[in-house]
Amino acid sequence: xxxxxxxxxxxxxxxxxxxxxxxxxxxxxxxxxxxxxxxxxxxxxxxxxxxxxxxxxxxxxxxxxxxxxxxxxxxxxxxxxxxxxxxxxxxxxxxxxxxxxxxxxxxxxxxxxxxxxxxxxxxxxxxxxxxxxxxxxxxxxxxxxxxxxxxxxxxxxxxxxxxxxxxxxxxxxxxxxxxxxxxxxxxxxxxxxxxxxxxxxxxxxxxxxxxxxxxxxxxxxxxxxxxxxxxxxxxxxxxxxxxxxxxxxxxxxxxxxxxxxxxxxxxxxxxxxxxxxxxxxxxxxxxxxxxxxxxxxxxxxxxxxxxxxxxxxxxxxxx
Amino acid sequence: xxxxxxxxxxxxxxxxxxxxxxxxxxxxxxxxxxxxxxxxxxxxxxxxxxxxxxxxxxxxxxxxxxxxxxxxxxxxxxxxxxxxxxxxxxxxxxxxxxxxxxxxxxxxxxxxxxxxxxxxxxxxxxxxxxxxxxxxxxxxxxxxxxxxxxxxxxxxxxxxxxxxxxxxxxxxxxxxxxxxxxxxxxxxxxxxxxxxxxxxxxxxxxxxxxxxxxxxxxxxxxxxxxxxxxxxxxxxxxxxxxxxxxxxxxxxxxxxxxxxxxxxxxxxxxxxxxxxxxxxx
Amino acid sequence: xxxxxxxxxxxxxxxxxxxxxxxxxxxxxxxxxxxxxxxxxxxxxxxxxxxxxxxxxxxxxxxxxxxxxxxxxxxxxxxxxxxxxxxxxxxxxxxxxxxxxxxxxxxxxxxxxxxxxxxxxxxxxxxxxxxxxxxxxxxxxxxxxxxxxxxxxxxxxxxxxxxxxxxxxxxxxxxxxxxxxxxxxxxxxxxxxxxxxxxxxxxxxxxxxxxxxxxxxxxxxxxxxxxxxxxxxxxxxxxxxxxxxxxxxxxxxxxxxxxxxxxxxxxxxxxxxxxxxxxxxxxxxxxxxxxxxxxxxxxxxxxxxxxxxxxxxxxxxxxxxxxxxxx
Numbered sequence: 001x002x003x004x005x006x007x008x009x010x011x012x013x014x015x016x017x018x019x020x021x022x023x024x025x026x027x028x029x030x031x032x033x034x035x036x037x038x039x040x041x042x043x044x045x046x047x048x049x050x051x052x053x054x055x056x057x058x059x060x061x062x063x064x065x066x067x068x069x070x071x072x073x074x075x076x077x078x079x080x081x082x083x084x085x086x087x088x089x090x091x092x093x094x095x096x097x098x099x100x101x102x103x104x105x106x107x108x109x110x111x112x113x114x115x116x117x118x119x120x121x122x123x124x125x126x127x128x129x130x131x132x133x134x135x136x137x138x139x140x141x142x143x144x145x146x147x148x149x150x151x152x153x154x155x156x157x158x159x160x161x162x163x164x165x166x167x168x169x170x171x172x173x174x175x176x177x178x179x180x181x182x183x184x185x186x187x188x189x190x191x192x193x194x195x196x197x198x199x200x201x202x203x204x205x206x207x208x209x210x211x212x213x214x215x216x217x218x219x220x221x222x223x224x225x226x227x228x229x230x231x232x233x234x235x236x237x238x239x240x241x242x243x244x245x246x247x248x249x250x251x252x253x254x255x256x257x258x259x260x261x262x263x264x265x266x267x268x269x270x271x272x273x274x275x276x277x278x279x280x281x282x283x284x285x286x287x288x289x290x291x292x293x294x295x296x297x298x299x300x301x302x303x304x305x306x307x308x309x310x311x312x313x314x315x316x317x318x319x
Numbered sequence: 320x321x322x323x324x325x326x327x328x329x330x331x332x333x334x335x336x337x338x339x340x341x342x343x344x345x346x347x348x349x350x351x352x353x354x355x356x357x358x359x360x361x362x363x364x365x366x367x368x369x370x371x372x373x374x375x376x377x378x379x380x381x382x383x384x385x386x387x388x389x390x391x392x393x394x395x396x397x398x399x400x401x402x403x404x405x406x407x408x409x410x411x412x413x414x415x416x417x418x419x420x421x422x423x424x425x426x427x428x429x430x431x432x433x434x435x436x437x438x439x440x441x442x443x444x445x446x447x448x449x450x451x452x453x454x455x456x457x458x459x460x461x462x463x464x465x466x467x468x469x470x471x472x473x474x475x476x477x478x479x480x481x482x483x484x485x486x487x488x489x490x491x492x493x494x495x496x497x498x499x500x501x502x503x504x505x506x507x508x509x510x511x512x513x514x515x516x517x518x519x520x521x522x523x524x525x526x527x528x529x530x531x532x533x534x535x536x537x538x539x540x541x542x543x544x545x546x547x548x549x550x551x552x553x554x555x556x557x558x559x560x561x562x563x564x565x566x567x568x569x570x571x572x573x574x575x576x577x578x579x580x581x582x583x584x585x586x587x588x589x590x591x592x593x594x595x596x597x598x599x600x
Numbered sequence: 601x602x603x604x605x606x607x608x609x610x611x612x613x614x615x616x617x618x619x620x621x622x623x624x625x626x627x628x629x630x631x632x633x634x635x636x637x638x639x640x641x642x643x644x645x646x647x648x649x650x651x652x653x654x655x656x657x658x659x660x661x662x663x664x665x666x667x668x669x670x671x672x673x674x675x676x677x678x679x680x681x682x683x684x685x686x687x688x689x690x691x692x693x694x695x696x697x698x699x700x701x702x703x704x705x706x707x708x709x710x711x712x713x714x715x716x717x718x719x720x721x722x723x724x725x726x727x728x729x730x731x732x733x734x735x736x737x738x739x740x741x742x743x744x745x746x747x748x749x750x751x752x753x754x755x756x757x758x759x760x761x762x763x764x765x766x767x768x769x770x771x772x773x774x775x776x777x778x779x780x781x782x783x784x785x786x787x788x789x790x791x792x793x794x795x796x797x798x799x800x801x802x803x804x805x806x807x808x809x810x811x812x813x814x815x816x817x818x819x820x821x822x823x824x825x826x827x828x829x830x831x832x833x834x835x836x837x838x839x840x841x842x843x844x845x846x847x848x849x850x851x852x853x854x855x856x857x858x859x860x861x862x863x864x865x866x867x868x869x870x871x872x873x874x875x876x877x878x879x880x881x882x883x884x885x886x887x888x889x890x891x892x893x894x895x896x897x898x899x900x901x902x903x904x905x906x907x908x909x910x911x912x913x914x915x916x917x918x919x920x921x922x923x924x925x926x927x
Contacts, residue, residue, distance in 0.1 A: 505719075595708055
């Protein structure tokens with residue numbers, strides 16, 4: 001009767017006066033109570049994205065194990081070999097080699113590793129910095145708040161690339177420098193979001209109640225406000241991580257990111273760019289495709305989380 | 320900053336220069352004076368509009384940057400135009416017909432657009448359109464054909480972003496009470512959408528689009544490198560590599576000025592467009 | 601159908617399919633509206649009164665909503681089955697609707713002159729200048745001072761009362777046969793309320809309009825209605841003319857509603873009584889109780905009420921009740 005959920009999931013009538021239930025393959029659940037699950041199962045793309053992300057992360061973690069060839073190894077006799085399925089390709093170099101005989105596939109796997117490493121570390125740092133500053137700004141108000149928010153405003157009015165570029169230009173390339181720079185560049189949005197949440201929550205009654213019960217301000221801050229900031233922070237992270245990944249790739253492409261000896265997707269693309277006109281397209285295309293899948297998967301997951309975690313939209317309630 | 324990254328003079332001089340030659344160059348460039356003197360002199364000259372002479376090119380830095388400015392602006396404006404012109408119809412259409420095939424496919428495409436690194440998109444475009452098909456040139460500036468690829472690849476990210484924004488905006492606006500009133504008045508649906516809903520969607524959109532200008536300018540740096548476009552961004556990158564500090568500083572100042580003016584223009588535009596703010600008593 | 605019957609609704613059922621279940625928003629409603637009279641629709645939020653009203657102009661989005669059964673006859677034609685061009689002809693022209701929140705119901709980025717003029721331009725084919733002239737006239741008729749100036753203003757520049765007047769101007773510009781007013785005064789101050797109600801009455805007398813007045817405020821009903829229907833959980837539980845409802849309420853729900861009106865002055869007694877409330881809460885429309893909808897909260901309930909949902913019966917001439925306990 002309720003045929004309105006497509007795909008694998010089918011709905012069945014609930015018990016009299018109960019909530020409708022849905023079925024996915026052989027598991028039954030109640031959409032109204034498991035919103036996260038339901039939004040996940042209703043969308044093929046989301047499921048695919050999660051699968052892709054898991055695959056990429058596993059590959060990255062297991063890089064040393066699964067990589068066929070050392071990515072840094074330059075085998076001049078095997079320069080510019082095309083991918084394995086094309087004429088002249090060799091199966092040991094699955095996606096071909098670049099100008100100096102480095103294997104594209106291995107570089108991609110290791111590059112994914114670096115991308116994920118840089119992204120997770122710097123986003124984690126920005127998160128911590130931004131969260132703390134945001135909490136302080138929202139709760140303490142007054143002078144501290146103005147100071148912090150001023151900094152946020154200034155930071156946010158400049159495009160991230162610019163700031164990162166300038167930093168790296170001055171201090172030179174390097175993995176840890178880059179993580180540092182990206183962390184510094186990203187904290188502002190977290191701070192602003194968290195402060196917004198804090199402002200809206202602090203007026204609510206339970207904060208008053210806690211104060212009345214004598215908990216100190218620090219306790220209140222970290223306990224109640226933290227818990228409620230989690231949701232917007234998660235959603236923000238789902239947007240920040242892809243941005244940072246692309247930033248890292250861009251910086252590495254320009255030679256201002258990871259050192260030249262570290263494999264990076266951006267660097268691979270740069271190397272491919274140098275031989276663009278020789279027809280060796282594989283050296284620049286494949287790393288980009290990998291980046292696209294990685295970022296795309298995270299973006300889709302971000303969309304899904306935003307859908308699932310936001311307060312219920314108007315149409316869900318009857319009238 | 321000048322001295323944090325190493326000795327600029329040593330880098331400039333050919334590797335076999337003698338110590339005396341290096342010293343002489345240093346004196347010529349005024350880099351032998353104490354730091355605060357250099358800074359003071361810099362400020363004085365800056366106020367006169369003289370930001371120093373490029374180490375590498377030997378011409379005033381400011382003039383150099385400003386010379387390249389039109390090229391960059393051309394690129395940025397073209398990219399903005401492309402993204403807005405294409406995003407509006409697609410975004411509106413997708414917003415009007417959620418969950419249909421059109422909506423889903425445009426969402427998918429916009430997903431790809433925001434996920435792929437812009438410089439890579441440029442490279443792919445070159446591969447397809449210049450190397451394979453040989454339709455369009457891949458570098459240099461001149462004819463309309465020359466600007467198409469760089470502006471197009473720069474525009475992809477914004478295009479995808481705008482489609483999502485417009486779509487979300489339309490969907491949100493269409494659920495508002497005043498749309499219900501407009502329908503209850505018996506207005507034709509087309510009118511309800513294109514008059515009532517659209518204006519409400521466009522107002523916040525214009526602000527965001529304007530703020531993207533700055534980000535476009537930044538993104539243009541990389542695009543200029545990929546396509547060998549003779550603009551400010553490319554100059555900046557080259558100067559970084561060569562430690563040509565006057566140019567770097569000049570570039571930073573010009574860019575900052577542009578940002579400020581863009582933000583101011585956007586603010587004015589927003590006040591003008593939204594009657595609520597205009598009439599704030 | 602009698603000749604002065606403007607609107608007749610037959611057994612209307614509208615359901616919504618949501619993740620919480622099937623919401624039976626309108627669960628079997630029938631009513632009649634006569635020319636020049638005011639029908640009051642009383643009920644708490646969630647009683648289905650707004651959904652019923654909006655469905656008349658096909659303003660309910662049909663997924664997730666669904667018209668399960670029923671007709672709404674307006675001069676012989678079923679409003680619910682009309683095609684899009686037909687219903688557009690009716691909306692704002694033959695049947696107009698005004699809503700509760702004038703601030704959000706008016707488009708904030710267009711002048712009120714523009715918004716009022718739209719009705720004239722679309723339904724009467726006026727050109728721009730004539731539309732502006734007529735709009736100024738309408739503003740004057742609804743009692744907005746300095747209409748020429750106000751015409752060019754935006755909704756946020758007007759006070760709540762003036763906005764509602766502007767909405768009335770918009771609704772009445774084409775002199776409709778029926779005005780549906782969904783909680784028109786709820787968001788306004790008491791003094792302004794009275795003015796707005798008077799305004800509607802004046803118009804009603806002038807153009808012989810029928811009004812459907814939807815409200816949960818019994819005071820408004822007493823002031824304006826000729827006939828009253830009381831809705832609960834998407835059904836009509838009592839229907840009568842206004843005198844019968846106030847002097848002889850028969851359904852337990854109606855009686856409890858009337859009792860819960862705070863009374864300040866009772867002869868001989870200084871009102872220190874507790875406010876009488878109706879215990880419990882309105883059930884969600886997706887989980888209606890078995891049998892009579894009201895029985896969990898009713899103070900006269902009997903075991904039979906749990907088993908059988910009562911039908912609307914005529915207990916005295918013109919007075920219908922849906923309760924098995926009323927003889």
